[in-house]
Amino acid sequence: xxxxxxxxxxxxxxxxxxxxxxxxxxxxxxxxxxxxxxxxxxxxxxxxxxxxxxxxxxxxxxxxxxxxxxxxxxxxxxxxxxxxxxxxxxxxxxxxxxxxxxxxxxxxxxxxxxxxxxxxxxxxxxxxxxxxxxxxxxxxxxxxxxxxxxxxxxxxxxxxxxxxxxxxxxxxxxxxxxxxxxxxxxxxxxxxxxxxxxxxxxxxxxxxxxxxxxxxxxxxxxxxxxxxxxxxxxxxxxxxxxxxxxxxxxxxxxxxxxxxxxxxxxxxxxxxxxxxxxxxxxxx
Numbered sequence: 001x002x003x004x005x006x007x008x009x010x011x012x013x014x015x016x017x018x019x020x021x022x023x024x025x026x027x028x029x030x031x032x033x034x035x036x037x038x039x040x041x042x043x044x045x046x047x048x049x050x051x052x053x054x055x056x057x058x059x060x061x062x063x064x065x066x067x068x069x070x071x072x073x074x075x076x077x078x079x080x081x082x083x084x085x086x087x088x089x090x091x092x093x094x095x096x097x098x099x100x101x102x103x104x105x106x107x108x109x110x111x112x113x114x115x116x117x118x119x120x121x122x123x124x125x126x127x128x129x130x131x132x133x134x135x136x137x138x139x140x141x142x143x144x145x146x147x148x149x150x151x152x153x154x155x156x157x158x159x160x161x162x163x164x165x166x167x168x169x170x171x172x173x174x175x176x177x178x179x180x181x182x183x184x185x186x187x188x189x190x191x192x193x194x195x196x197x198x199x200x201x202x203x204x205x206x207x208x209x210x211x212x213x214x215x216x217x218x219x220x221x222x223x224x225x226x227x228x229x230x231x232x233x234x235x236x237x238x239x240x241x242x243x244x245x246x247x248x249x250x251x252x253x254x255x256x257x258x259x260x261x262x263x264x265x266x267x268x269x270x271x272x273x274x275x276x277x278x279x280x281x282x283x284x
Contacts, residue, residue: 025085063090166275
């Protein structure tokens, strides 16, 4: 009888875990992902994304940036290896059956290796990596591996867009991210919060063998309808997962809520000004 009870317990735990991951992905899609829309728009406008564009999005999340490019006429493909729940939402947004049309028939969304999944396509004319780096130690390491796989699939001279957090004094959210580090890793080892450096993106480009060709800064304020939405949105980023594992959900919620207090307005909304940076680099 005991083994049966154990199996049932593990099954319920697994189901709850999957449900939590699904809810987290939905919070990302419905609350947090839109905070970076000004960044996407600035890059697309500068690079004149349109019907002639073949875009490969690395770390495409739930697909909002790809959807915006597709609305400009671009053919898009996305790779998301870290969160299959987000990729499921991207498929709902972007695949032809979601549109009841064949207009998006060229869309490809994969969760496997970049080269094996999309190498049969014609060369891409634009590669994007919009997930910002520069707030956690070592957060660019996985990006380097993705770029190494993706750049051989791009046309010679094609632009690659990298994104990063701006200076901490221009990013109100930095104060909240410090809470994650304090709870998860008081010794501040690898994976801890750190201030963004001016050359973070250039260093990634250099390691990937890309040639920098311009940059820009974009204001991306994080605005939420209320404190609950702010908590859900910020926790959906995954940046607080280590803190939750080291303490518990209630403790993280409490301390993040306290850190958000200076940014709450009289009407209950939460508003945090942030500045993000993007780098355009070219495939040699």
